[in-house]
Amino acid sequence: MSLIPSFFGGRRNNTFDLWDPFQDFPFAGGALSVPGETASFANTRIDWKETPEAHVFKADLPGVKKEEVKVEVEEGRTLQISGDRWVEKEEKNDKWHRVERSSGKFMRRFRLPENVKVDEVKAAMENGVLTVTVPKAEVKKPDVKAIDISG
16 A cells, blocks of 8 residues: 555555656656656756856766767857767566666756856766866956045
8 A cells, every 4th residue: 555645547566666746747748748758858967066267067977978968058158968868778578677767868958157168168978977167257357546636
């Protein structure tokens, strides 16, 4: 017996499964129309930190090759990280007990602040972690001119 009933039709096989209230909702149109794509679209975890020198983005992309990832700067200051995760091929004799890894397309967008050098963005992939570094522009200190006071 499950602690949380399935209000939307589907039956869960394991009492200890977490209830997903959106599992059986049909998403209309766009990239979210295929249920399998919903998870990968939303589950791409990205950290964004700001250092004195740059904005650094780190994305966990296990099993994704660097050729399957695109890093782009759109419309001047929008950083877009996108790509594909592919499903493992099914063999006819295989019996799956659980499928939790997501597959399909993923995309995340971030509006960058004005103080960045978008033409110097760098990206590197190591051990399934994508690191995108966006250097900051030097903040110019205003020139101060001393004015002599007469009189």
